[in-house]
Amino acid sequence: MLPVSIQVRQALAKLVLPALLLLSVGIMIGGQVEKPVADRARMYVADGLAPLWSLLAHGQNGAFEIVDGLREARHLAQENSRLQAENANLRRWYEVAISLARENDALKTELHWVPEPTPAFVTGRVVADSGGIYARAVLLVAGTQSGVQTGNIALAADGLAGRVTEVGAHAARILLITDIASRLPVLLESSHASAIMAGDNSPTPHLLYYPQDARPIEGERVVTGGQAGALPAGIPIGRVHYLHAGQPAVQPFAALDHLTMLRVFDFKPSEIEPPEAPGHVPLAHPRRPLALPFKTLLPPGQEG
Amino acid sequence: MPSPRHTSWDPDTEPQLTLRQRLDRAARHLLPTVFAILAIIIFSAPVGLPGAAELLPAIVLSTVFFWSVWRPSGMPPLNVFVLGLFMDLVGFTPLGVSAFILLLAHGTASYARFGLMRSNFLVVWCVFGLVGAGAAALQWTLACVFRLHSLDPAPAFFEALLCIGIYPLLSATSSWFLRFLDEKDTP
Numbered sequence: 001m002l003p004v005s006i007q008v009r010q011a012l013a014k015l016v017l018p019a020l021l022l023l024s025v026g027i028m029i030g031g032q033v034e035k036p037v038a039d040r041a042r043m044y045v046a047d048g049l050a051p052l053w054s055l056l057a058h059g060q061n062g063a064f065e066i067v068d069g070l071r072e073a074r075h076l077a078q079e080n081s082r083l084q085a086e087n088a089n090l091r092r093w094y095e096v097a098i099s100l101a102r103e104n105d106a107l108k109t110e111l112h113w114v115p116e117p118t119p120a121f122v123t124g125r126v127v128a129d130s131g132g133i134y135a136r137a138v139l140l141v142a143g144t145q146s147g148v149q150t151g152n153i154a155l156a157a158d159g160l161a162g163r164v165t166e167v168g169a170h171a172a173r174i175l176l177i178t179d180i181a182s183r184l185p186v187l188l189e190s191s192h193a194s195a196i197m198a199g200d201n202s203p204t205p206h207l208l209y210y211p212q213d214a215r216p217i218e219g220e221r222v223v224t225g226g227q228a229g230a231l232p233a234g235i236p237i238g239r240v241h242y243l244h245a246g247q248p249a250v251q252p253f254a255a256l257d258h259l260t261m262l263r264v265f266d267f268k269p270s271e272i273e274p275p276e277a278p279g280h281v282p283l284a285h286p287r288r289p290l291a292l293p294f295k296t297l298l299p300p301g302q303e304g
Numbered sequence: 305m306p307s308p309r310h311t312s313w314d315p316d317t318e319p320q321l322t323l324r325q326r327l328d329r330a331a332r333h334l335l336p337t338v339f340a341i342l343a344i345i346i347f348s349a350p351v352g353l354p355g356a357a358e359l360l361p362a363i364v365l366s367t368v369f370f371w372s373v374w375r376p377s378g379m380p381p382l383n384v385f386v387l388g389l390f391m392d393l394v395g396f397t398p399l400g401v402s403a404f405i406l407l408l409a410h411g412t413a414s415y416a417r418f419g420l421m422r423s424n425f426l427v428v429w430c431v432f433g434l435v436g437a438g439a440a441a442l443q444w445t446l447a448c449v450f451r452l453h454s455l456d457p458a459p460a461f462f463e464a465l466l467c468i469g470i471y472p473l474l475s476a477t478s479s480w481f482l483r484f485l486d487e488k489d490t491p
Contacts, residue, residue: 020382021407024407027400028398032398052345056351
Protein backbone atom coordinates (compact mmCIF):
# COMPACT_ATOMS: atom_id res chain seq x y z
CA MET A 1 0.00 0.00 0.00
CA LEU A 2 1.09 3.51 -0.70
CA PRO A 3 2.35 5.36 2.34
CA VAL A 4 -0.29 8.11 2.51
CA SER A 5 -2.01 9.51 5.53
CA ILE A 6 -5.42 8.48 6.77
CA GLN A 7 -6.96 11.80 5.79
CA VAL A 8 -5.74 11.48 2.20
CA ARG A 9 -7.02 7.92 2.08
CA GLN A 10 -10.46 8.93 3.31
CA ALA A 11 -10.58 11.76 0.80
CA LEU A 12 -9.60 9.34 -1.96
CA ALA A 13 -12.24 6.85 -0.79
CA LYS A 14 -14.84 9.59 -1.04
CA LEU A 15 -13.69 10.39 -4.56
CA VAL A 16 -14.10 6.82 -5.81
CA LEU A 17 -17.90 7.00 -6.23
CA PRO A 18 -18.01 10.28 -8.22
CA ALA A 19 -15.11 9.10 -10.35
CA LEU A 20 -16.88 5.86 -11.15
CA LEU A 21 -20.12 7.72 -11.92
CA LEU A 22 -18.22 9.94 -14.35
CA LEU A 23 -16.58 6.85 -15.84
CA SER A 24 -19.95 5.17 -16.40
CA VAL A 25 -21.28 8.31 -18.08
CA GLY A 26 -18.18 8.28 -20.25
CA ILE A 27 -18.79 4.63 -21.10
CA MET A 28 -22.41 5.44 -21.99
CA ILE A 29 -21.37 8.15 -24.40
CA GLY A 30 -18.46 6.12 -25.74
CA GLY A 31 -20.70 3.10 -26.26
CA GLN A 32 -23.12 5.24 -28.28
CA VAL A 33 -20.36 6.73 -30.38
CA GLU A 34 -18.42 3.52 -30.99
CA LYS A 35 -21.21 0.99 -31.35
CA PRO A 36 -19.10 -1.71 -33.07
CA VAL A 37 -16.66 -1.73 -30.15
CA ALA A 38 -19.52 -2.11 -27.67
CA ASP A 39 -21.04 -4.92 -29.73
CA ARG A 40 -17.69 -6.69 -29.93
CA ALA A 41 -17.32 -6.43 -26.14
CA ARG A 42 -20.81 -7.89 -25.72
CA MET A 43 -20.00 -10.77 -28.06
CA TYR A 44 -16.76 -11.41 -26.20
CA VAL A 45 -18.59 -11.65 -22.88
CA ALA A 46 -21.32 -13.84 -24.40
CA ASP A 47 -18.68 -16.15 -25.87
CA GLY A 48 -17.09 -16.47 -22.47
CA LEU A 49 -20.41 -17.23 -20.80
CA ALA A 50 -21.69 -19.62 -23.45
CA PRO A 51 -20.33 -22.81 -21.78
CA LEU A 52 -21.93 -21.78 -18.48
CA TRP A 53 -25.23 -21.09 -20.20
CA SER A 54 -25.17 -24.40 -22.03
CA LEU A 55 -24.46 -26.08 -18.71
CA LEU A 56 -27.50 -24.34 -17.21
CA ALA A 57 -29.67 -25.34 -20.15
CA HIS A 58 -28.40 -28.91 -19.85
CA GLY A 59 -29.29 -28.95 -16.17
CA GLN A 60 -32.70 -27.54 -16.94
CA ASN A 61 -33.35 -30.23 -19.55
CA GLY A 62 -32.29 -32.89 -17.06
CA ALA A 63 -34.66 -31.48 -14.45
CA PHE A 64 -37.53 -31.39 -16.95
CA GLU A 65 -36.83 -35.00 -17.91
CA ILE A 66 -36.89 -36.07 -14.26
CA VAL A 67 -40.16 -34.22 -13.68
CA ASP A 68 -41.69 -35.74 -16.80
CA GLY A 69 -40.52 -39.19 -15.72
CA LEU A 70 -42.13 -38.75 -12.31
CA ARG A 71 -45.35 -37.55 -13.88
CA GLU A 72 -45.42 -40.51 -16.22
CA ALA A 73 -44.66 -42.90 -13.39
CA ARG A 74 -47.69 -41.58 -11.52
CA HIS A 75 -49.95 -42.56 -14.42
CA LEU A 76 -48.15 -45.82 -15.07
CA ALA A 77 -50.72 -48.14 -13.51
CA GLN A 78 -53.58 -46.35 -15.27
CA GLU A 79 -51.76 -46.45 -18.60
CA ASN A 80 -50.96 -50.11 -18.11
CA SER A 81 -54.56 -51.10 -17.53
CA ARG A 82 -55.65 -49.03 -20.53
CA LEU A 83 -53.07 -50.73 -22.73
CA GLN A 84 -54.08 -54.17 -21.48
CA ALA A 85 -57.71 -53.47 -22.32
CA GLU A 86 -56.71 -52.17 -25.74
CA ASN A 87 -54.50 -55.20 -26.29
CA ALA A 88 -57.34 -57.58 -25.47
CA ASN A 89 -59.58 -55.69 -27.87
CA LEU A 90 -56.94 -55.81 -30.61
CA ARG A 91 -56.41 -59.52 -30.03
CA ARG A 92 -60.10 -60.09 -30.57
CA TRP A 93 -59.96 -58.08 -33.78
CA TYR A 94 -56.90 -60.03 -34.86
CA GLU A 95 -58.80 -63.30 -34.53
CA VAL A 96 -61.73 -61.78 -36.41
CA ALA A 97 -59.40 -60.56 -39.17
CA ILE A 98 -57.76 -63.97 -39.52
CA SER A 99 -61.08 -65.77 -39.74
CA LEU A 100 -62.33 -63.23 -42.28
CA ALA A 101 -59.17 -63.62 -44.36
CA ARG A 102 -59.65 -67.43 -44.34
CA GLU A 103 -63.29 -67.06 -45.30
CA ASN A 104 -62.31 -64.64 -48.05
CA ASP A 105 -59.72 -67.08 -49.38
CA ALA A 106 -62.23 -69.91 -49.32
CA LEU A 107 -64.82 -67.86 -51.17
CA LYS A 108 -62.31 -66.77 -53.79
CA THR A 109 -61.31 -70.38 -54.34
CA GLU A 110 -64.97 -71.31 -54.75
CA LEU A 111 -65.48 -68.57 -57.31
CA HIS A 112 -62.28 -69.31 -59.29
CA TRP A 113 -61.18 -65.74 -58.59
CA VAL A 114 -58.46 -64.42 -60.89
CA PRO A 115 -55.89 -62.87 -58.51
CA GLU A 116 -54.79 -59.33 -59.19
CA PRO A 117 -51.12 -58.92 -59.97
CA THR A 118 -49.14 -57.80 -56.95
CA PRO A 119 -47.76 -54.40 -57.79
CA ALA A 120 -44.02 -53.94 -57.72
CA PHE A 121 -42.72 -51.13 -55.58
CA VAL A 122 -39.52 -49.35 -54.71
CA THR A 123 -38.90 -47.32 -51.55
CA GLY A 124 -36.94 -44.10 -51.60
CA ARG A 125 -35.87 -41.36 -49.27
CA VAL A 126 -37.57 -38.00 -49.67
CA VAL A 127 -35.28 -35.01 -50.08
CA ALA A 128 -36.63 -31.50 -50.02
CA ASP A 129 -37.60 -30.20 -53.41
CA SER A 130 -35.37 -27.50 -54.78
CA GLY A 131 -38.04 -25.86 -56.87
CA GLY A 132 -39.82 -26.80 -60.03
CA ILE A 133 -43.16 -25.73 -61.30
CA TYR A 134 -45.20 -27.20 -58.44
CA ALA A 135 -45.72 -25.66 -55.03
CA ARG A 136 -46.29 -28.98 -53.27
CA ALA A 137 -43.90 -31.53 -54.66
CA VAL A 138 -41.07 -33.59 -53.25
CA LEU A 139 -37.99 -35.14 -54.75
CA LEU A 140 -37.46 -38.86 -54.20
CA VAL A 141 -34.07 -40.54 -54.41
CA ALA A 142 -35.19 -43.27 -56.81
CA GLY A 143 -35.22 -42.91 -60.56
CA THR A 144 -35.46 -44.84 -63.77
CA GLN A 145 -32.55 -46.99 -62.66
CA SER A 146 -34.76 -48.27 -59.86
CA GLY A 147 -37.69 -48.79 -62.18
CA VAL A 148 -39.69 -45.65 -61.35
CA GLN A 149 -41.78 -44.37 -64.24
CA THR A 150 -43.88 -41.30 -64.84
CA GLY A 151 -47.41 -41.85 -63.62
CA ASN A 152 -46.52 -44.24 -60.82
CA ILE A 153 -48.26 -43.88 -57.50
CA ALA A 154 -46.39 -42.77 -54.38
CA LEU A 155 -47.71 -44.00 -51.06
CA ALA A 156 -46.67 -42.84 -47.62
CA ALA A 157 -46.95 -45.19 -44.64
CA ASP A 158 -50.70 -44.71 -44.24
CA GLY A 159 -52.11 -43.25 -47.41
CA LEU A 160 -51.70 -41.82 -50.85
CA ALA A 161 -49.05 -39.13 -51.13
CA GLY A 162 -48.95 -38.25 -54.82
CA ARG A 163 -47.99 -39.20 -58.33
CA VAL A 164 -44.66 -39.28 -60.13
CA THR A 165 -44.55 -36.48 -62.66
CA GLU A 166 -40.91 -36.35 -63.75
CA VAL A 167 -38.23 -38.99 -63.57
CA GLY A 168 -34.48 -38.69 -63.79
CA ALA A 169 -31.89 -41.42 -63.65
CA HIS A 170 -31.59 -41.23 -59.87
CA ALA A 171 -34.44 -39.02 -58.74
CA ALA A 172 -38.14 -38.60 -59.29
CA ARG A 173 -40.36 -35.61 -58.63
CA ILE A 174 -43.64 -36.46 -56.96
CA LEU A 175 -46.60 -34.13 -57.23
CA LEU A 176 -48.34 -34.26 -53.87
CA ILE A 177 -52.13 -34.45 -53.68
CA THR A 178 -52.20 -31.06 -51.97
CA ASP A 179 -50.72 -29.19 -54.92
CA ILE A 180 -52.97 -26.87 -56.83
CA ALA A 181 -52.25 -28.81 -60.03
CA SER A 182 -53.47 -32.09 -58.56
CA ARG A 183 -56.94 -33.37 -59.53
CA LEU A 184 -57.78 -36.94 -58.62
CA PRO A 185 -60.93 -39.00 -59.07
CA VAL A 186 -61.93 -40.28 -55.65
CA LEU A 187 -64.64 -42.44 -54.16
CA LEU A 188 -66.39 -41.64 -50.89
CA GLU A 189 -66.67 -44.95 -49.07
CA SER A 190 -69.80 -44.49 -46.96
CA SER A 191 -71.94 -42.48 -49.37
CA HIS A 192 -70.67 -44.45 -52.41
CA ALA A 193 -70.36 -41.25 -54.40
CA SER A 194 -67.52 -40.30 -56.67
CA ALA A 195 -65.98 -36.88 -56.64
CA ILE A 196 -62.87 -35.04 -57.70
CA MET A 197 -60.32 -34.13 -55.07
CA ALA A 198 -58.62 -30.89 -56.03
CA GLY A 199 -55.55 -29.60 -54.23
CA ASP A 200 -55.27 -25.93 -53.39
CA ASN A 201 -51.77 -25.75 -51.85
CA SER A 202 -53.35 -25.95 -48.41
CA PRO A 203 -52.91 -29.05 -46.21
CA THR A 204 -56.50 -30.14 -46.91
CA PRO A 205 -57.48 -30.58 -50.58
CA HIS A 206 -61.16 -29.94 -51.22
CA LEU A 207 -63.81 -32.05 -52.93
CA LEU A 208 -65.49 -31.02 -56.17
CA TYR A 209 -68.27 -32.40 -58.37
CA TYR A 210 -69.82 -34.67 -55.77
CA PRO A 211 -73.47 -35.55 -56.44
CA GLN A 212 -75.86 -33.06 -54.89
CA ASP A 213 -78.13 -35.79 -53.53
CA ALA A 214 -75.29 -37.59 -51.75
CA ARG A 215 -73.31 -35.02 -49.86
CA PRO A 216 -70.01 -36.20 -48.34
CA ILE A 217 -70.45 -37.20 -44.72
CA GLU A 218 -68.12 -35.74 -42.12
CA GLY A 219 -65.48 -38.30 -41.17
CA GLU A 220 -66.04 -40.82 -43.95
CA ARG A 221 -63.08 -42.42 -45.65
CA VAL A 222 -61.97 -41.22 -49.05
CA VAL A 223 -60.27 -43.69 -51.39
CA THR A 224 -59.08 -43.41 -54.95
CA GLY A 225 -61.65 -44.08 -57.63
CA GLY A 226 -60.91 -46.16 -60.67
CA GLN A 227 -62.39 -43.78 -63.24
CA ALA A 228 -60.36 -43.01 -66.34
CA GLY A 229 -57.79 -45.63 -65.39
CA ALA A 230 -55.44 -43.05 -63.97
CA LEU A 231 -55.26 -44.67 -60.55
CA PRO A 232 -56.07 -48.10 -59.20
CA ALA A 233 -59.23 -47.99 -57.10
CA GLY A 234 -59.31 -48.31 -53.37
CA ILE A 235 -56.10 -46.68 -52.18
CA PRO A 236 -56.86 -44.86 -48.92
CA ILE A 237 -56.42 -41.08 -49.07
CA GLY A 238 -57.99 -39.51 -46.02
CA ARG A 239 -61.16 -38.49 -44.24
CA VAL A 240 -63.82 -35.97 -45.14
CA HIS A 241 -63.82 -32.88 -42.99
CA TYR A 242 -65.98 -29.81 -43.40
CA LEU A 243 -63.84 -26.71 -42.98
CA HIS A 244 -66.92 -24.55 -43.46
CA ALA A 245 -70.53 -25.47 -44.12
CA GLY A 246 -70.80 -26.63 -47.72
CA GLN A 247 -67.04 -26.89 -48.25
CA PRO A 248 -65.98 -30.51 -47.82
CA ALA A 249 -62.25 -31.08 -47.72
CA VAL A 250 -60.10 -34.16 -47.26
CA GLN A 251 -57.71 -34.57 -44.37
CA PRO A 252 -55.02 -36.83 -45.81
CA PHE A 253 -53.87 -39.83 -43.78
CA ALA A 254 -50.31 -39.28 -44.93
CA ALA A 255 -48.31 -36.63 -43.04
CA LEU A 256 -47.56 -34.66 -46.19
CA ASP A 257 -45.70 -31.83 -44.47
CA HIS A 258 -42.91 -34.04 -43.18
CA LEU A 259 -42.49 -36.98 -45.50
CA THR A 260 -39.35 -39.04 -44.99
CA MET A 261 -39.89 -42.20 -47.02
CA LEU A 262 -42.20 -42.99 -49.92
CA ARG A 263 -43.03 -46.23 -51.67
CA VAL A 264 -43.55 -45.88 -55.40
CA PHE A 265 -45.92 -48.51 -56.82
CA ASP A 266 -46.10 -49.50 -60.43
CA PHE A 267 -49.67 -50.71 -60.95
CA LYS A 268 -49.14 -51.28 -64.70
CA PRO A 269 -52.52 -50.01 -65.80
CA SER A 270 -51.63 -50.50 -69.44
CA GLU A 271 -51.64 -54.27 -69.03
CA ILE A 272 -55.39 -54.35 -68.68
CA GLU A 273 -56.49 -53.87 -72.26
CA PRO A 274 -60.13 -54.04 -73.19
CA PRO A 275 -60.85 -56.61 -75.87
CA GLU A 276 -61.64 -55.39 -79.35
CA ALA A 277 -65.31 -54.81 -79.93
CA PRO A 278 -66.49 -54.55 -83.53
CA GLY A 279 -68.28 -51.29 -84.26
CA HIS A 280 -67.15 -49.77 -80.95
CA VAL A 281 -65.35 -46.44 -81.17
CA PRO A 282 -62.61 -46.67 -78.55
CA LEU A 283 -62.16 -43.78 -76.16
CA ALA A 284 -58.77 -42.17 -75.87
CA HIS A 285 -56.54 -44.10 -73.51
CA PRO A 286 -55.09 -41.69 -70.97
CA ARG A 287 -51.53 -42.81 -71.67
CA ARG A 288 -51.52 -43.20 -75.44
CA PRO A 289 -51.84 -40.67 -78.22
CA LEU A 290 -55.17 -40.69 -79.90
CA ALA A 291 -55.10 -43.11 -82.83
CA LEU A 292 -57.48 -42.24 -85.59
CA PRO A 293 -60.26 -44.82 -85.43
CA PHE A 294 -61.35 -44.14 -89.00
CA LYS A 295 -58.04 -45.31 -90.37
CA THR A 296 -59.28 -48.86 -90.32
CA LEU A 297 -62.36 -47.87 -92.24
CA LEU A 298 -60.32 -46.58 -95.18
CA PRO A 299 -59.07 -49.10 -97.69
CA PRO A 300 -55.31 -49.68 -97.57
CA GLY A 301 -53.21 -47.36 -99.70
CA GLN A 302 -55.64 -44.43 -99.49
CA GLU A 303 -54.56 -42.73 -96.30
CA GLY A 304 -52.54 -39.50 -96.50
CA MET B 305 -18.20 6.94 5.98
CA PRO B 306 -15.99 4.43 7.80
CA SER B 307 -13.90 2.44 5.44
CA PRO B 308 -13.87 -1.36 5.75
CA ARG B 309 -10.10 -1.52 5.57
CA HIS B 310 -9.67 0.60 8.68
CA THR B 311 -8.01 -2.20 10.59
CA SER B 312 -5.40 -3.02 8.02
CA TRP B 313 -4.00 0.52 7.93
CA ASP B 314 -1.94 0.08 11.05
CA PRO B 315 -0.32 -3.33 10.89
CA ASP B 316 1.72 -2.82 14.08
CA THR B 317 -1.25 -3.00 16.43
CA GLU B 318 -2.88 -5.98 14.70
CA PRO B 319 -1.62 -9.54 14.66
CA GLN B 320 -0.56 -10.61 11.19
CA LEU B 321 -3.39 -12.51 9.52
CA THR B 322 -2.69 -16.02 8.32
CA LEU B 323 -3.37 -16.97 4.71
CA ARG B 324 -6.51 -18.83 5.66
CA GLN B 325 -7.90 -15.88 7.58
CA ARG B 326 -7.15 -13.57 4.69
CA LEU B 327 -8.87 -15.88 2.22
CA ASP B 328 -11.83 -16.16 4.58
CA ARG B 329 -12.11 -12.40 4.82
CA ALA B 330 -11.81 -11.94 1.06
CA ALA B 331 -14.50 -14.55 0.46
CA ARG B 332 -16.76 -12.81 2.96
CA HIS B 333 -16.27 -9.46 1.27
CA LEU B 334 -16.84 -10.91 -2.17
CA LEU B 335 -19.93 -12.92 -1.23
CA PRO B 336 -22.59 -10.31 -2.23
CA THR B 337 -20.82 -9.54 -5.50
CA VAL B 338 -20.48 -13.22 -6.34
CA PHE B 339 -24.14 -13.74 -5.53
CA ALA B 340 -25.13 -10.88 -7.84
CA ILE B 341 -22.88 -12.12 -10.64
CA LEU B 342 -24.36 -15.62 -10.34
CA ALA B 343 -27.85 -14.10 -10.45
CA ILE B 344 -26.92 -12.19 -13.62
CA ILE B 345 -25.52 -15.31 -15.29
CA ILE B 346 -28.50 -17.47 -14.34
CA PHE B 347 -31.14 -14.94 -15.27
CA SER B 348 -29.54 -14.05 -18.58
CA ALA B 349 -29.17 -17.71 -19.54
CA PRO B 350 -31.50 -18.70 -22.37
CA VAL B 351 -33.46 -21.21 -20.31
CA GLY B 352 -36.81 -19.43 -20.58
CA LEU B 353 -37.29 -18.29 -16.98
CA PRO B 354 -40.51 -16.26 -16.86
CA GLY B 355 -39.94 -12.52 -16.59
CA ALA B 356 -36.16 -12.94 -16.42
CA ALA B 357 -35.49 -9.66 -18.25
CA GLU B 358 -37.42 -7.63 -15.66
CA LEU B 359 -36.42 -9.76 -12.67
CA LEU B 360 -32.68 -9.41 -13.18
CA PRO B 361 -32.39 -5.61 -12.62
CA ALA B 362 -34.72 -5.91 -9.63
CA ILE B 363 -32.57 -8.59 -8.00
CA VAL B 364 -29.29 -6.81 -8.65
CA LEU B 365 -30.63 -3.44 -7.47
CA SER B 366 -32.07 -4.97 -4.28
CA THR B 367 -28.81 -6.76 -3.54
CA VAL B 368 -26.73 -3.64 -4.10
CA PHE B 369 -29.04 -1.53 -1.97
CA PHE B 370 -29.20 -4.02 0.90
CA TRP B 371 -25.46 -4.53 1.16
CA SER B 372 -24.72 -0.84 0.68
CA VAL B 373 -26.90 -0.09 3.69
CA TRP B 374 -25.96 -2.92 6.00
CA ARG B 375 -22.43 -3.88 5.05
CA PRO B 376 -20.73 -1.47 2.63
CA SER B 377 -17.49 -3.43 2.93
CA GLY B 378 -19.20 -6.22 0.99
CA MET B 379 -20.32 -3.86 -1.77
CA PRO B 380 -17.69 -1.18 -2.47
CA PRO B 381 -18.30 1.23 -5.40
CA LEU B 382 -15.84 -0.59 -7.63
CA ASN B 383 -17.77 -3.87 -7.28
CA VAL B 384 -21.02 -2.02 -7.98
CA PHE B 385 -19.50 -0.55 -11.11
CA VAL B 386 -18.21 -3.93 -12.30
CA LEU B 387 -21.62 -5.50 -11.62
CA GLY B 388 -23.41 -2.83 -13.62
CA LEU B 389 -21.01 -3.05 -16.52
CA PHE B 390 -21.31 -6.85 -16.55
CA MET B 391 -25.09 -6.57 -16.58
CA ASP B 392 -24.92 -4.15 -19.51
CA LEU B 393 -22.56 -6.42 -21.42
CA VAL B 394 -24.72 -9.50 -20.88
CA GLY B 395 -28.05 -7.79 -21.41
CA PHE B 396 -29.26 -5.47 -24.11
CA THR B 397 -29.20 -2.16 -22.24
CA PRO B 398 -26.90 0.55 -23.64
CA LEU B 399 -23.39 0.14 -22.23
CA GLY B 400 -22.91 1.97 -18.92
CA VAL B 401 -26.56 2.65 -18.10
CA SER B 402 -26.94 -0.06 -15.46
CA ALA B 403 -23.57 0.83 -13.98
CA PHE B 404 -24.66 4.46 -13.66
CA ILE B 405 -28.00 3.57 -12.09
CA LEU B 406 -26.52 1.05 -9.67
CA LEU B 407 -23.82 3.53 -8.62
CA LEU B 408 -26.50 6.16 -7.96
CA ALA B 409 -28.48 3.67 -5.85
CA HIS B 410 -25.32 2.72 -4.01
CA GLY B 411 -24.51 6.38 -3.36
CA THR B 412 -28.02 7.05 -2.06
CA ALA B 413 -27.89 4.01 0.21
CA SER B 414 -24.45 4.90 1.57
CA TYR B 415 -25.54 8.48 2.17
CA ALA B 416 -28.67 7.48 4.07
CA ARG B 417 -27.38 4.34 5.73
CA PHE B 418 -27.01 5.68 9.28
CA GLY B 419 -30.58 6.90 9.26
CA LEU B 420 -31.84 3.71 7.62
CA MET B 421 -30.04 1.31 9.94
CA ARG B 422 -31.80 2.81 12.94
CA SER B 423 -35.27 2.74 11.42
CA ASN B 424 -37.98 0.17 10.96
CA PHE B 425 -37.95 -2.37 8.10
CA LEU B 426 -41.05 -0.77 6.59
CA VAL B 427 -39.30 2.59 6.37
CA VAL B 428 -36.31 0.98 4.67
CA TRP B 429 -38.68 -0.74 2.27
CA CYS B 430 -40.40 2.55 1.46
CA VAL B 431 -37.07 4.24 0.81
CA PHE B 432 -36.05 1.33 -1.38
CA GLY B 433 -39.35 1.64 -3.21
CA LEU B 434 -38.49 5.25 -4.02
CA VAL B 435 -35.01 4.21 -5.15
CA GLY B 436 -36.40 1.40 -7.32
CA ALA B 437 -39.01 3.65 -8.92
CA GLY B 438 -36.36 6.27 -9.55
CA ALA B 439 -34.03 3.69 -11.06
CA ALA B 440 -36.76 2.37 -13.40
CA ALA B 441 -37.71 5.91 -14.41
CA LEU B 442 -34.09 6.83 -15.03
CA GLN B 443 -33.51 3.70 -17.09
CA TRP B 444 -36.60 4.42 -19.16
CA THR B 445 -35.54 8.02 -19.68
CA LEU B 446 -32.02 7.04 -20.72
CA ALA B 447 -33.37 4.40 -23.09
CA CYS B 448 -35.65 7.01 -24.65
CA VAL B 449 -32.77 9.48 -24.98
CA PHE B 450 -30.51 6.93 -26.65
CA ARG B 451 -33.18 5.75 -29.07
CA LEU B 452 -34.40 9.32 -29.70
CA HIS B 453 -38.09 8.47 -29.41
CA SER B 454 -40.36 7.78 -26.46
CA LEU B 455 -40.81 4.11 -25.56
CA ASP B 456 -43.68 2.31 -23.89
CA PRO B 457 -43.39 3.02 -20.12
CA ALA B 458 -45.26 -0.18 -19.12
CA PRO B 459 -42.13 -2.39 -18.79
CA ALA B 460 -40.51 0.28 -16.61
CA PHE B 461 -43.56 0.25 -14.31
CA PHE B 462 -43.47 -3.52 -14.20
CA GLU B 463 -39.78 -3.48 -13.38
CA ALA B 464 -40.26 -0.95 -10.57
CA LEU B 465 -43.10 -2.99 -9.05
CA LEU B 466 -41.08 -6.18 -9.33
CA CYS B 467 -38.16 -4.40 -7.69
CA ILE B 468 -40.29 -3.28 -4.75
CA GLY B 469 -41.95 -6.67 -4.47
CA ILE B 470 -38.81 -8.74 -4.43
CA TYR B 471 -36.98 -6.63 -1.83
CA PRO B 472 -38.44 -8.28 1.33
CA LEU B 473 -37.52 -11.73 0.03
CA LEU B 474 -33.96 -10.78 -0.82
CA SER B 475 -33.69 -8.77 2.38
CA ALA B 476 -34.64 -11.79 4.46
CA THR B 477 -32.16 -14.01 2.63
CA SER B 478 -29.37 -11.46 2.87
CA SER B 479 -30.12 -10.83 6.56
CA TRP B 480 -29.70 -14.53 7.18
CA PHE B 481 -26.36 -14.41 5.39
CA LEU B 482 -25.37 -11.34 7.38
CA ARG B 483 -26.17 -13.04 10.68
CA PHE B 484 -24.27 -16.13 9.55
CA LEU B 485 -21.21 -14.03 8.71
CA ASP B 486 -21.44 -12.13 11.99
CA GLU B 487 -21.52 -15.36 13.93
CA LYS B 488 -18.36 -16.46 12.20
CA ASP B 489 -16.84 -13.05 12.85
CA THR B 490 -17.17 -13.34 16.63
CA PRO B 491 -16.02 -16.79 17.66
